[in-house]
Structures are given as structure tokens and as C-alpha cells.
Amino acid sequence: MMSVLELSERCSGVLQADLMESLWDKGLEARMVSAGGSRYVVVDGPIELADLRPFGVRSVRTTSHPFPLVSRDAGIASSPVMVGDVEVGGGDFVVMAGPCSVESREQIVRTAMAVKSAGASILRGGAFKPRSNPYSFQGLGGIGISLLEEASRAAGIPVVTEVMDPQDVEVVSRWAHMLQIGTRNMQNFPLLKEVGRSHRPVLLKRGMMATVDEWLQAAEYVVSSGNPNVVLCERGIRGFDRAVRNVLDLSAVPLVKGLSGLPVVVDPSHGTGRRDLVIPMSMAAAAAGADGLIVEVHPSPEEALCDGEQSLDFNGFRVLMDSLSALLEAVKLSQRQGDLKRCSAVM
Known part of the structure; x- marks a missing residue:
């Protein structure tokens, strides 16, 4: 299971660093990516949105596929x-x-x-x-x-x-x-x-x-x-x-x-x-x-x-x-x- 976290404008600087540290402390692999003018964190594992709202995470989408950003589940890269x-x-x-x-x-x-x-x-x-x-x-x-x-x-x-x-x-x-x-x-x-x-x-x-x-x-x-x-x-x-x-x-x-x-x-x-x-x-x-x-x-x-x-x-x-x-x-x-x-x- 993989999770895609969409970050709000509020999640930057120290708050962004705190988010990444929190994910790593949970034993999760996490990578920051940007696509289409938005910022995301791709996490190798499931995670609840409630745990992440204090860090300025806007949404969490999960998928079972190894291509989370292009998967239909996440809907980040799509037509047209x-x-x-x-x-x-x-x-x-x-x-x-x-x-x-x-x-x-x-x-x-x-x-x-x-x-x-x-x-x-x-x-x-x-x-x-x-x-x-x-x-x-x-x-x-x-x-x-x-x-x-x-x-x-x-x-x-x-x-x-x-x-x-x-x-x-x-x-x-x-x-x-x-x-x-x-x-x-x-x-x-x-x-x-x-x-x-x-x-x-x-x-x-x-x-x-x-x-x-x-x-x-x-x-x-x-x-x-x-x-x-x-x-x-x-x-x-x-x-x-x-x-x-x-x-x-x-x-x-x-x-x-x-x-x-x-x-x-x-x-x-x-x-x-x-x-x-x-x-x-x-x-x-x-x-x-x-x-x-x-x-x-x-x-x-x-x-x-x-x-x-x-x-x-x-x-x-x-x-x-x-x-x-x-x-x-x-x-x-x-x-x-x-x-x-x-x-x-x-x-």
C-alpha cells in the first residue's frame, strides 16, 4: 500500500521538515515530489489524514499500485x-x-x-x-x-x-x-x-x-x-x-x-x-x-x-x-x- 499526501501552502519550511521527520520516525519511507504546480509526499505505507493535518497536509490518497502518482486511485496525473x-x-x-x-x-x-x-x-x-x-x-x-x-x-x-x-x-x-x-x-x-x-x-x-x-x-x-x-x-x-x-x-x-x-x-x-x-x-x-x-x-x-x-x-x-x-x-x-x-x- 502506498499513500500520496497533498501538501497545502502552509506546509513549508520548518513545518515541512517536521512532517518528513515524523514520517521517518514512524519507519515509513517518504519522498517529496512536485507535479503540476502542487507538492506531494509519496509514502510507502498507509497513514491517516488525522495524524497529518497539524503539518498542513491537505489530503491523503492511497493505492495498492507501485505507480501512485499516475494511478487512477490518486488521480494526480490524468487526462487531458x-x-x-x-x-x-x-x-x-x-x-x-x-x-x-x-x-x-x-x-x-x-x-x-x-x-x-x-x-x-x-x-x-x-x-x-x-x-x-x-x-x-x-x-x-x-x-x-x-x-x-x-x-x-x-x-x-x-x-x-x-x-x-x-x-x-x-x-x-x-x-x-x-x-x-x-x-x-x-x-x-x-x-x-x-x-x-x-x-x-x-x-x-x-x-x-x-x-x-x-x-x-x-x-x-x-x-x-x-x-x-x-x-x-x-x-x-x-x-x-x-x-x-x-x-x-x-x-x-x-x-x-x-x-x-x-x-x-x-x-x-x-x-x-x-x-x-x-x-x-x-x-x-x-x-x-x-x-x-x-x-x-x-x-x-x-x-x-x-x-x-x-x-x-x-x-x-x-x-x-x-x-x-x-x-x-x-x-x-x-x-x-x-x-x-x-x-x-x-x-
């Missing part, structure tokens, strides 16, 4: 998350789209304009690329960040891009509206802490071999470092079937939503590694209750320097967006009918 002027987890289905890697000014600007026109809300693009093979294209680095910023302004759309090194977080944060933590870095704890200290929202991809608990504990690192604006991304886990790149675990979407209030999006491109599976798995993700998608789109996938086999072209992306629109309308209608039935049953 603002990415520029786009709300993720607020009820509207949000699509992030763009190339795996930024390759040139023409490529990224054309893609930004095309995905925005088709209905995407956020531009994705990689400037720093973690590749399994050291001889594969590693991205344009700082030049890629500059081109992403140019494409963002041209299309009037916010940008999400991956950051790999804690030393790059400050620079990337100046230009990107959202910082992505890739699957290989989900347990890069210095990086998680650094993006937690940044002011930018974070897209946290699930590790390819991570359990749901490990994924949420990675989110806890970000939130406990000061940043409650985390969006989780299911991008597939490693399986034995070589017909697909990964196994897209859509059961994780409702599972995580039951455990945490953080928004959840799905990556059907990396989740399957196959262009022909991107649209059907996108539809399945929407039906499973995801808050959005992150999809790879390229003007000429067959010429892409990275992951062309799982990228949609512009026409394929328009087909996806049209299909999603019809599905989401049907889902909303079904939800309204369900609400009416429940109201009738109550009356």
Missing part, C-alpha cells in the same frame, strides 16, 4: 494533456502523423501539409533515430529539428519528435511541442527524469519487452520528476511470429485506462511493421478506446530511408482518416444509445 493547442485525452480522437525520419525540407513540409489537410492534429517526425544497425540512417539531428520547426509553422500544426539523450532535452524542447521517449529508452531513467524536469508534454512508448506495470512505472519517473503531462503509447511488444514486426497489444488500452488516468494512443505502424495492417489495426485501436494514433506517413514510402514498408502514402492516409471518421461516428452513436438505455433503466 495539451500539445500546443491540441487536447489529447479530452474526448476527441487525435491523430499524429508524419515520416519515420526527416529526410529533407521538401519531404517534411509536403508531408506536414498533406497530413494536416487530411485531418491529422499533430506532426510526427524523427530527427534523432535509434537504429538496431549502427550503419543504418541515424537521422539529421539538429538540422532535422530545424526542418520540423519549419514544417510546423508552414502547416500550423504542433510537432512531436523523439529525444534520446538527456543532454538534448533542453534544445529539442525549444522547437518541439511534445517529446517522445522511444521503446528502447522506456527504462532510460536519467532520460525519463530529464524530460520530467522539462515543461513539454511527453509521449512515452511502451518498451518492446515491457509489462504494463513496468510501462506505468516509467511514467511514474516522469511525473515524480515534476511533469504530469504524459501520454502513453502502445507500439507493440516482441513476439515469435516473424510475419509481423511486433504484436500490437490492444488489450493494453482498456487495461491501462482502468489503472491510470493518462491518455493512451496506439502506434499501428511499429505495432505491425506492415503497411497493409496499419488501417485495420488503427480501426481496432479506436474501437478499443484509444485516445488517438501515431501513424507513419511518407510521400513515397518505397523511397523512404527508414521504415518505408510500414508507412502509408498520402492517399492511404486519407483512406485511413475517412475510415476512422465513419467508425468514430458509429462508436459515439452506440455510446449515446447505451447512455439512453441506462437512463431508462434508472427511471
Whole structure:
């Protein structure tokens, strides 16, 4: 059992020190954290609010999960998350789209304009690329960040891009509206802490071999470092079937939503590694209750320097967006009918 103590403005200085000493005297491990402009103490064990009011503790919330700040029980880090002027987890289905890697000014600007026109809300693009093979294209680095910023302004759309090194977080944060933590870095704890200290929202991809608990504990690192604006991304886990790149675990979407209030999006491109599976798995993700998608789109996938086999072209992306629109309308209608039935049953 873990407890999260919310501190009032009165709990500062000597009173705060007395609170921590009191907790330690009880044999409890306690850690001070700040998130979303509020201060909390995370305590490893149960404790009663009545014992803590003299120290200026406003409330106590308990949870059985090892990720207290992101747990639904505590409700501290929860939907929605603002990415520029786009709300993720607020009820509207949000699509992030763009190339795996930024390759040139023409490529990224054309893609930004095309995905925005088709209905995407956020531009994705990689400037720093973690590749399994050291001889594969590693991205344009700082030049890629500059081109992403140019494409963002041209299309009037916010940008999400991956950051790999804690030393790059400050620079990337100046230009990107959202910082992505890739699957290989989900347990890069210095990086998680650094993006937690940044002011930018974070897209946290699930590790390819991570359990749901490990994924949420990675989110806890970000939130406990000061940043409650985390969006989780299911991008597939490693399986034995070589017909697909990964196994897209859509059961994780409702599972995580039951455990945490953080928004959840799905990556059907990396989740399957196959262009022909991107649209059907996108539809399945929407039906499973995801808050959005992150999809790879390229003007000429067959010429892409990275992951062309799982990228949609512009026409394929328009087909996806049209299909999603019809599905989401049907889902909303079904939800309204369900609400009416429940109201009738109550009356």
C-alpha cells in the first residue's frame, strides 16, 4: 500500500521538515515530489489524514499500485494533456502523423501539409533515430529539428519528435511541442527524469519487452520528476511470429485506462511493421478506446530511408482518416444509445 499526501501552502519550511521527520520516525519511507504546480509526499505505507493535518497536509490518497502518482486511485496525473493547442485525452480522437525520419525540407513540409489537410492534429517526425544497425540512417539531428520547426509553422500544426539523450532535452524542447521517449529508452531513467524536469508534454512508448506495470512505472519517473503531462503509447511488444514486426497489444488500452488516468494512443505502424495492417489495426485501436494514433506517413514510402514498408502514402492516409471518421461516428452513436438505455433503466 502506498499513500500520496497533498501538501497545502502552509506546509513549508520548518513545518515541512517536521512532517518528513515524523514520517521517518514512524519507519515509513517518504519522498517529496512536485507535479503540476502542487507538492506531494509519496509514502510507502498507509497513514491517516488525522495524524497529518497539524503539518498542513491537505489530503491523503492511497493505492495498492507501485505507480501512485499516475494511478487512477490518486488521480494526480490524468487526462487531458495539451500539445500546443491540441487536447489529447479530452474526448476527441487525435491523430499524429508524419515520416519515420526527416529526410529533407521538401519531404517534411509536403508531408506536414498533406497530413494536416487530411485531418491529422499533430506532426510526427524523427530527427534523432535509434537504429538496431549502427550503419543504418541515424537521422539529421539538429538540422532535422530545424526542418520540423519549419514544417510546423508552414502547416500550423504542433510537432512531436523523439529525444534520446538527456543532454538534448533542453534544445529539442525549444522547437518541439511534445517529446517522445522511444521503446528502447522506456527504462532510460536519467532520460525519463530529464524530460520530467522539462515543461513539454511527453509521449512515452511502451518498451518492446515491457509489462504494463513496468510501462506505468516509467511514467511514474516522469511525473515524480515534476511533469504530469504524459501520454502513453502502445507500439507493440516482441513476439515469435516473424510475419509481423511486433504484436500490437490492444488489450493494453482498456487495461491501462482502468489503472491510470493518462491518455493512451496506439502506434499501428511499429505495432505491425506492415503497411497493409496499419488501417485495420488503427480501426481496432479506436474501437478499443484509444485516445488517438501515431501513424507513419511518407510521400513515397518505397523511397523512404527508414521504415518505408510500414508507412502509408498520402492517399492511404486519407483512406485511413475517412475510415476512422465513419467508425468514430458509429462508436459515439452506440455510446449515446447505451447512455439512453441506462437512463431508462434508472427511471
